[in-house]
Amino acid sequence: MSLVQLESFVAVAEEGHVGRAAQRLHLSQPPLTRRIRSLEEELGLELFERTPRGMRLRPAGERLLPRARRILAQVDALPELLRHPQDAEGRDEPWSEPSS
Amino acid sequence: MSLVQLESFVAVAEEGHVGRAAQRLHLSQPPLTRRIRSLEEELGLELFERTPRGMRLRPAGERLLPRARRILAQVDALPELLRHPQDAEGRDEPWSEPSS
């Protein structure tokens, strides 16, 4: 499992369409489809239900979404955190969940 | 930044030697050296001090270590969490920090 896969999953979950999510990720549709499928294969379960209209989250996907978002947020916060020594060690992260 | 980079960083930080960490990751030394350097380049700061004995953590590396460990732990926990619907949504993660 990679961060790229998690990021791809979140994008598709939020957009509901592989094509649109690909656009948002500055990527074409086929590689994004492959990322999602490889993630599902790796987990051994289907995160999305394929409808003629696009992609709808399955229960497992619903459970994954908030956790994936949080992990990505923590990773995004790393560079800033490493550059500011005044953040004491006990303080650690505030887990700022994006309000979305 | 990728999970592989974070995993590599943690291994080197814990072992204090690139060579030994590579062994632990079932990898040879050169690619592991490259992973660490690419992570440092990407962050624009040095995580380790190179000594003739091996690698010693710099302050930025010290700050990264616990956060990297936590992120990796969260990722490792994902497959299990997705497979068990009885985990209610409000319960989210307990952030079980390894006792190390």
Add this chain to the structure above:
DNA sequence: CGGTGCGATGCCGAAACGGTATTGGACCTC
């Protein structure tokens, strides 16, 4: 029934990655 919009797949060129071999530098020993 022809058109449309969606994800899935085949194919190919480019980029990323890992391993072997080697280098360069600091220490330690005699």
Add this chain to the structure above:
DNA sequence: GAGGTCCAATACCGTTTCGGCATCGCACCG
């Protein structure tokens, strides 16, 4: 202080991975 040792760093190369283009298959719609 010369030779040996133990590190990480680099050069090079073969393999694998990855992305884009083109196309397919399918369900719905008019």
